[in-house]
Amino acid sequence: MLCPHKIRLAVVLSSRKVQVIICSFTKKATRQIALPYLAFLLSSESTATMKLYALFLVVCLSMTSLPPSLSTEQRTLSCDVIVAGGSTAALAAAIAAARDNSQMHVCLTEPTDWLGGQMTSGGVPAIDFGPANKNRGFQPADFADMMDSLGGTGNPGDCWVSTKCYLPRHLVEGWIARTVRGLNNLQVFYNSVIKRVQRQGRVISAVEAVQRVPSSGFDQWGQRFSEAYLDWYSESDSQWFTKTLLRLEGRYDVVVIDATETGDVLVLSEASFHQGVETPDETSTLTLDTCGQAITFPFYMQNGPDSHVNVSRGSPGPFTLKSETWGHVWSYRRVQHVSGPMDESSPGDVSSQNWGGGNDYLGRYFLLPLHDTLQQRSDWQGGVNMTAIRQAEDRAYGWFHYYLTIAPPDVRGNLSMAGSDVSGTGTTLSKIPYLRDSRRSVGLQGYQLQKADFDKNSPGKYGVRYPDTVALGDFFMADVHRLDNCAYPGYVHDITIKPFYIPFRSLTNQDVDNLLVAGKTMAVSFMANAAARMHTGEWNTGLAAGLAASIMATENMTSQDMHNNVDTLQSKLSAFTTLDWNQPREY
Ligand SMILES: *[C@@H]1O[C@H](CO)[C@@H](O)[C@H](O)[C@H]1NC(C)=O
Ligand SMILES: *[C@@H]1O[C@H](CO)[C@@H](O)[C@H](O)[C@H]1NC(C)=O
Numbered sequence: 069m070l071c072p073h074k075i076r077l078a079v080v081l082s083s084r085k086v087q088v089i090i091c092s093f094t095k096k097a098t099r100q101i102a103l104p105y106l107a108f109l110l111s112s113e114s115t116a117t118m119k120l121y122a123l124f125l126v127v128c129l130s131m132t133s134l135p136p137s138l139s140t141e142q143r144t145l146s147c148d149v150i151v152a153g154g155s156t157a158a159l160a161a162a163i164a165a166a167r168d169n170s171q172m173h174v175c176l177t178e179p180t181d182w183l184g185g186q187m188t189s190g191g192v193p194a195i196d197f198g199p200a201n202k203n204r205g206f207q208p209a210d211f212a213d214m215m216d217s218l219g220g221t222g223n224p225g226d227c228w229v230s231t232k233c234y235l236p237r238h239l240v241e242g243w244i245a246r247t248v249r250g251l252n253n254l255q256v257f258y259n260s261v262i263k264r265v266q267r268q269g270r271v272i273s274a275v276e277a278v279q280r281v282p283s284s285g286f287d288q289w290g291q292r293f294s295e296a297y298l299d300w301y302s303e304s305d306s307q308w309f310t311k312t313l314l315r316l317e318g319r320y321d322v323v324v325i326d327a328t329e330t331g332d333v334l335v336l337s338e339a340s341f342h343q344g345v346e347t348p349d350e351t352s353t354l355t356l357d358t359c360g361q362a363i364t365f366p367f368y369m370q371n372g373p374d375s376h377v378n379v380s381r382g383s384p385g386p387f388t389l390k391s392e393t394w395g396h397v398w399s400y401r402r403v404q405h406v407s408g409p410m411d412e413s414s415p416g417d418v419s420s421q422n423w424g425g426g427n428d429y430l431g432r433y434f435l436l437p438l439h440d441t442l443q444q445r446s447d448w449q450g451g452v453n454m455t456a457i458r459q460a461e462d463r464a465y466g467w468f469h470y471y472l473t474i475a476p477p478d479v480r481g482n483l484s485m486a487g488s489d490v491s492g493t494g495t496t497l498s499k500i501p502y503l504r505d506s507r508r509s510v511g512l513q514g515y516q517l518q519k520a521d522f523d524k525n526s527p528g529k530y531g532v533r534y535p536d537t538v539a540l541g542d543f544f545m546a547d548v549h550r551l552d553n554c555a556y557p558g559y560v561h562d563i564t565i566k567p568f569y570i571p572f573r574s575l576t577n578q579d580v581d582n583l584l585v586a587g588k589t590m591a592v593s594f595m596a597n598a599a600a601r602m603h604t605g606e607w608n609t610g611l612a613a614g615l616a617a618s619i620m621a622t623e624n625m626t627s628q629d630m631h632n633n634v635d636t637l638q639s640k641l642s643a644f645t646t647l648d649w650n651q652p653r654e655y
């Protein structure tokens with residue numbers, strides 16, 4: 069008698085009496101398999117043995133509402149700085165905090181097995197420099213060093229969206245691995261997501277994370293993100309993973325940085341946050357909570373021997389090259405180029421596909437509505453809409469087939485999806501989706517950085533420079549990828565910006581004294597995020613948050629104390645970066 073593989077049902081029979089019934093289901097199996105299986109067992113042709121199994125299954129189903137298995141291992145660790153990670157900003161923050169003070173124990177959680185967020189696991193290995201921060205003199209020293217590690221001043225992919233397109237594995241296995249290894253006081257917890265946050269008054273005292281170890285022989289990246297993601301957050305062991313509950317506690321005065329992609333700590337610590345676009349004005353506290361930025365599942369295509377990856381058909385589109393040629397879309401985010409003309413696909417090319425008219429998924433916001441988000445606090449799963457995420461995956465596969473079909477006939481036979489040696493996944497999609505916005509903190513005294521401070525009507529060559537400036541930001545525009553089902557307020561049409569400044573207040577939260585934010589969780593408006601969300605904006609704010617956390621943990625400071633003494637932070641930062649668009653750093 070066989071059981072579906074997602075259900076483990078062991079029955080020991082002795083003298084026709086049931087002695088032991090062991091039931092184990094994944095939650096999903098209960099819904100998707102167990103009930104149809106029960107119907108099958110009770111179908112008209114079923115034998116007596118099958119009916120007996122049906123009885124056991126009913127007993128098992130009645131037990132599935134029990135709390136998660138008590139066998140889940142627990143580990144308690146003490147940390148001085150906890151970086152809840154997953155983003156580019158998280159990596160910068162953890163490195164900065166650990167480097168600043170070797171006595172600091174820095175704990176970094178990472179949902180995948182690749183650090184770097186959108187630079188690596190999120191599938192955007194094409195650095196979005198703005199016109200000003202393309203100049204090395206405005207990049208923090210460690211960021212410039214990281215860029216140099218990707219082949220000096222060269223552009224490995226000869227792409228046109230950036231001056232630096234590269235294979236993500238080169239960054240993960242090169243600069244990132246070397247840098248993290250060199251910091252003995254930085255402990256990285258890979259394959260870990262935030263589950264609970266313990267808060268006492270205005271202070272977070274502990275953060276709990278679920279760490280998973282894939283079962284032997286199981287390739288976790290052979291599953292779609294949408295298949296595995298809820299399992300990442302489940303505390304129970306599953307057929308795919310063995311789980312450990314990590315309890316990260318403060319040693320003395322812990323500082324927590326929320327640099328997750330989904331604002332996990334903001335939600336779980338009951339801190340104030342916004343999601344979606346402010347309406348009717350940028351300064352409004354009201355937002356359209358299901359209208360934000362579109363997400364994308366980037367993937368890689370190659371010109372070379374067929375990788376024989378089985379790619380599902382995906383969705384039918386519609387898709388469009390807009391007004392570009394096929395070859396110009398190929399070279400847009402090409403990450404490897406050996407030789408050949410710019411706008412052609414040549415043997416040895418690898419092209420990252422992340423195209424507006426292609427795999428951008430405009431169907432639905434990826435974040436759950438605010439109400440559903442808050443409801444999920446008691447059993448947190450990232451607060452995302454899994455149906456929308458799956459549709460985004462299908463959209464990516466659909467774009468692959470469409471783009472292949474319209475390739476020039478002489479090149480088409482040489483093209484295929486790149487294998488896991490490039491993407492790091494058997495599905496060939498990025499490990500995590502490319503997210504362009506998230507849940508955003510509300511800073512000290514209700515502060516949120518406004519794009520109005522640096523748009524075309526602002527005085528001078530650059531945006532407003534704040535006394536508590538701790539980072540530079542720059543891009544071509546406040547870049548919004550709109551969803552189809554949303555009516556955005558009128559002001560969102562104005563996307564012009566100047567190079568701008570980011571104040572320390574953007575890294576704070578008004579309710580929690582020892583919480584900092586960096587990257588897409590910052591205390592900024594929807595439109596300010598649309599300008600600051602690029603790789604350099606994430607890195608610069610991560611660096612500032614990491615150094616601030618180190619100072620705050622050492623000196624037992626609240627974020628308000630840090631704001632009152634921001635010159636200490638600014639002077640430390642000046643060893644790594646310039647904080648003035650008029651003064652490039654000398655290398
Ligand atoms: C590819 O995947 C489809 C759907 O998952 C499956 O039906 C088919 O057998 C697979 N083909 C190969 C060659 O593995
Ligand atoms: C999630 O997305 C799906 C598909 O786009 C949509 O039908 C559904 O209403 C969304 N769920 C919520 C809770 O918003």
Ligand SMILES: *[C@@H]1O[C@H](CO)[C@@H](O)[C@H](O)[C@H]1NC(C)=O
Binds near residue numbers: 414478
């Ligand atoms: C296709 O691949 C073959 C074998 O590597 C190569 O000789 C040929 O130039 C390629 N054609 C194109 C158009 O890239």
Ligand SMILES: *[C@@H]1O[C@H](CO)[C@@H](O)[C@H](O)[C@H]1NC(C)=O
Binds near residue numbers: 320321624
């Ligand atoms: C840190 O400061 C808080 C008050 O802000 C105080 O309660 C706590 O005891 C201090 N911790 C240490 C180790 O001095």
